[in-house]
Amino acid sequence: MDLELSEQYESLRMEVRDFLQVNRAQALAARDLYGEGRDRAVAWQTILVEKGFVARTLPKHFGGFGAEPDLLETMVIQQEFARAKLPLGLSNQGIDMFVPTLLVFGTEEQQERYIGPTIRGEMIWCQGYSEPGSGSDLASLRTRAVRQGDRYVINGQKIWTSTAKQADMMFALVRTDTAHKHAGISYIVLSMDTPGIDVRPLMTMNGEASFNEVFFTDVEVPCENVVGEEGQGWNVGTTTLKFERGMLGRPELSERLYLGCVDILERVGLKNNGAFRDRLMRLQARLLAHKLHGMRLVTDRLENRDSGVSSLIVKLNGCQLNYDLCALAIDAMGERGVLRFGSKHVEDGGSWQTTHMYSLGLIIGGGTAQIQKNIISEAGLGMPREPKPAKAPRSA
Amino acid sequence: MEFGPSKAQRLLRDATVDLLKQSASVERVREIMETETAVDDELKAALADQGALGLLVSERYGGSGLGLFETVLVAQELGRNAAPFDLTTASVIAPLLIEAAGDHAQREQWLNKVASGEEIVAVVRGVKEGGGRFIGVSSYAAGVNQATSLLVEVGGRCWLLPVATQGVTVEQLNTIDETRRWSEVTFDGVAVSDCERLTNRVSSQELSRVAQAGQIATAADSLGACYRGIEVAVEYAKGREQFGRIIGSFQAVKHLCAEMIADVDPLQSLVWYAAYAWDERQDDIHHVAPLCKAHSAEIGYDCVTKATQVFGGVGFTWECDMHLYFKRVQVDRQLFGRPEELREQAAMAQSA
Numbered sequence: 001m002d003l004e005l006s007e008q009y010e011s012l013r014m015e016v017r018d019f020l021q022v023n024r025a026q027a028l029a030a031r032d033l034y035g036e037g038r039d040r041a042v043a044w045q046t047i048l049v050e051k052g053f054v055a056r057t058l059p060k061h062f063g064g065f066g067a068e069p070d071l072l073e074t075m076v077i078q079q080e081f082a083r084a085k086l087p088l089g090l091s092n093q094g095i096d097m098f099v100p101t102l103l104v105f106g107t108e109e110q111q112e113r114y115i116g117p118t119i120r121g122e123m124i125w126c127q128g129y130s131e132p133g134s135g136s137d138l139a140s141l142r143t144r145a146v147r148q149g150d151r152y153v154i155n156g157q158k159i160w161t162s163t164a165k166q167a168d169m170m171f172a173l174v175r176t177d178t179a180h181k182h183a184g185i186s187y188i189v190l191s192m193d194t195p196g197i198d199v200r201p202l203m204t205m206n207g208e209a210s211f212n213e214v215f216f217t218d219v220e221v222p223c224e225n226v227v228g229e230e231g232q233g234w235n236v237g238t239t240t241l242k243f244e245r246g247m248l249g250r251p252e253l254s255e256r257l258y259l260g261c262v263d264i265l266e267r268v269g270l271k272n273n274g275a276f277r278d279r280l281m282r283l284q285a286r287l288l289a290h291k292l293h294g295m296r297l298v299t300d301r302l303e304n305r306d307s308g309v310s311s312l313i314v315k316l317n318g319c320q321l322n323y324d325l326c327a328l329a330i331d332a333m334g335e336r337g338v339l340r341f342g343s344k345h346v347e348d349g350g351s352w353q354t355t356h357m358y359s360l361g362l363i364i365g366g367g368t369a370q371i372q373k374n375i376i377s378e379a380g381l382g383m384p385r386e387p388k389p390a391k392a393p394r395s396a
Numbered sequence: 397m398e399f400g401p402s403k404a405q406r407l408l409r410d411a412t413v414d415l416l417k418q419s420a421s422v423e424r425v426r427e428i429m430e431t432e433t434a435v436d437d438e439l440k441a442a443l444a445d446q447g448a449l450g451l452l453v454s455e456r457y458g459g460s461g462l463g464l465f466e467t468v469l470v471a472q473e474l475g476r477n478a479a480p481f482d483l484t485t486a487s488v489i490a491p492l493l494i495e496a497a498g499d500h501a502q503r504e505q506w507l508n509k510v511a512s513g514e515e516i517v518a519v520v521r522g523v524k525e526g527g528g529r530f531i532g533v534s535s536y537a538a539g540v541n542q543a544t545s546l547l548v549e550v551g552g553r554c555w556l557l558p559v560a561t562q563g564v565t566v567e568q569l570n571t572i573d574e575t576r577r578w579s580e581v582t583f584d585g586v587a588v589s590d591c592e593r594l595t596n597r598v599s600s601q602e603l604s605r606v607a608q609a610g611q612i613a614t615a616a617d618s619l620g621a622c623y624r625g626i627e628v629a630v631e632y633a634k635g636r637e638q639f640g641r642i643i644g645s646f647q648a649v650k651h652l653c654a655e656m657i658a659d660v661d662p663l664q665s666l667v668w669y670a671a672y673a674w675d676e677r678q679d680d681i682h683h684v685a686p687l688c689k690a691h692s693a694e695i696g697y698d699c700v701t702k703a704t705q706v707f708g709g710v711g712f713t714w715e716c717d718m719h720l721y722f723k724r725v726q727v728d729r730q731l732f733g734r735p736e737e738l739r740e741q742a743a744m745a746q747s748a
């Protein structure tokens with residue numbers, strides 16, 4: 001065990017720390033990528049990329065900073081942003097899920113076209129996976145892409161598509177072959193401006209229209225937009241899911257929520273209440289274990305060791321932890337805890353309720369907790385798969 | 397940076413795994429459990445040979461001068477095997493107290509023997525000193541069954557005496573965990589002057605540092621027992637059939653197993669970190685140690701409760717090994733403070 005970092009990392013640490021101190025106001029103002037603040041958010045993100053705090057190891061010709069991959073540098077940068085209680089630039093489906101997937105499976109041309117604008121926040125992506133009939137059983141998806149010459153013609157429907165209204169682009173799983181379940185799926189990218197796409201907002205339980213239904217009617221997409229080979233989409237798509245689960249289980253949000261809980265307990269005068277403090281300390285133990293677990297995974301990667309089951313538990317743990325943290329803050333506020341934004345007396349603009357419900361959404365999204373447990377037990381512990389159900393007997 | 401055991405530390409752990417495969421197979425553990433005092437001299441000798449008893453003893457006193465991190469790697473393997481040896485008492489608490497309280501000559505004399513296994517020391521608290529005599533009862537003394545000597549600690553003052561001293565009566569208690577016994581030790585007029593008084597008074601800060609080491613080692617013991625519990629439960633679930641199916645294909649069973657590993661695996665990182673923070677005297681150790689112990693108690697309890705259920709009726713039998721790990725965790729839970737107290741301690745340390 002050795003948690004010492006050499007001089008080089010400590011000087012990077014000081015560089016980040018100083019930078020954040022000087023630029024704190026701009027960082028705080030850079031919110032709301034999806035609304036009026038878009039320009040400010042993009043400007044701040046662009047600075048972070050130029051400084052090499054974001055997209056640090058992406059090659060320069062893709063718009064990145066071009067540093068040699070060094071997980072410890074990344075870790076130090078993350079730690080300093082967390083210490084300053086600032087988010088490390090933008091986090092969304094394009095930056096955290098699509099870009100790393102494209103680095104594995106994309107052609108040079110696709111990488112050059114999409115990565116730069118995506119990491120700067122200029123190009124917003126949405127994820128077209130789920131369909132009305134295909135959620136957990138994603139591979140049963142039916143949105144059809146039929147090849148006609150040098151293009152595909154897409155018909156079908158996606159659902160629960162987050163930020164589809166704001167997105168410029170979508171990465172989607174579509175069916176290019178109906179004879180094979182998994183091998184009939186392809187991964188394709190398309191512009192949300194393409195004729196034949198109809199986005200209809202769905203109201204979430206938070207009362208916001210943050211996800212949507214997306215209908216496709218004869219949508220034409222060039223064949224070169226397939227990522228990986230035709231029929232390889234399951235492999236590409238599940239790689240994206242792996243990145244998604246890593247993103248959803250990140251401890252940074254949990255840490256911010258924890259600090260928020262401490263603050264709430266103080267504000268409502270329950271800091272010294274034994275029962276509440278006990279609950280807080282239980283959560284702190286989980287948070288600490290979750291964070292340290294992340295460092296253990298970094299070490300595994302540094303040493304090219306397969307983390308096995310250890311890497312599969314992160315989404316399940318992180319999302320449940322966020323939910324439980326919000327619940328503590330809400331309980332501590334009592335009646336005030338259930339006031340929603342806009343109400344008289346509401347604390348923190350009602351964000352605890354919003355985040356609480358959103359955290360529940362993310363226990364479901366990205367693969368439900370139950371599906372995570374299937375994966376952990378099957379892929380992680382080697383337990384047998386659910387047997388295929390026998391065909392229902394035909395009535396005579 | 398390397399989060400987790402280094403190569404050398406992994407070698408030490410692997411050697412312990414091999415040693416325990418030989419010396420603490422479950423058959424052997426059960427055999428020892430059946431004996432009067434559950435002491436396994438062969439196991440003790442094997443651990444001593446490997447240097448496992450002197451990991452926290454500095455080299456000048458015959459130990460290996462390593463740290464709590466290494467000790468915890470061994471403790472975890474002992475817990476995994478439900479091995480009949482109380483390492484926390486013999487190789488953590490006792491040497492740390494002797495180190496803190498002894499002068500050079502006393503350390504020289506005692507720590508060498510502690511590291512070699514020639515002396516196994518148990519710690520006795522709750523006894524009073526008055527009128528030149530020790531008097532009183534130490535009710536839940538751990539590791540006395542395996543000990544040759546007792547270390548009596550009264551308000552930071554420490555004395556050593558052989559277990560077989562006139563006026564000392566040891567009565568074994570029966571906890572549910574038959575692999576590590578507790579005793580009630582009664583002092584009836586033992587002359588203080590007949591005991592070896594260690595020169596220095598141990599400060600309350602040092603005493604809590606010793607307790608923190610005990611908390612972390614105990615958490616590691618539970619962690620090991622939990623990993624083993626998960627292992628045997630998963631193994632069983634892959635073999636047993638009901639309704640014409642392997643029960644491990646039922647989601648109700650699979651999800652229990654997934655929950656266990658999802659809870660237990662991050663505890664590994666917390667235990668490693670706590671041991672490291674103790675060795676390096678990091679500022680956060682005062683809250684991390686009790687928090688780690690409390691977390692291991694909660695996670696451990698849940699884990700063995702679920703793991704036992706995976707076995708169905710077999711899980712309730714003496715024959716099934718699961719109860720060994722269940723009991724190990726149950727007893728660990730009560731050591732060095734109950735979870736609620738420990739979280740309180742952690743909160744206080746953090747706000748201080």
Ligand SMILES: Cc1cc2nc3c(=O)[nH]c(=O)nc-3n(C[C@H](O)[C@H](O)[C@H](O)COP(=O)(O)OP(=O)(O)OC[C@H]3O[C@@H](n4cnc5c(N)ncnc54)[C@H](O)[C@@H]3O)c2cc1C
Nearest residue numbers: 127128129130135136160161162361364365366367368370
């Ligand atoms: C906040 C949020 C954002 C989302 N964003 C997107 C997005 O941007 N793009 C996108 O494509 N999708 C998105 N989704 C959709 C999400 O991926 C699906 O909701 C999720 O995969 C579950 O699918 P489903 O809704 O069809 O539920 P179902 O699959 O019908 O599941 C219903 C219940 O059955 C259980 N279940 C199903 N199958 C099994 C099984 N094999 N074993 C055990 N239990 C099972 C589930 O756990 C769940 O409890 C989002 C969802 C949420 C909540």
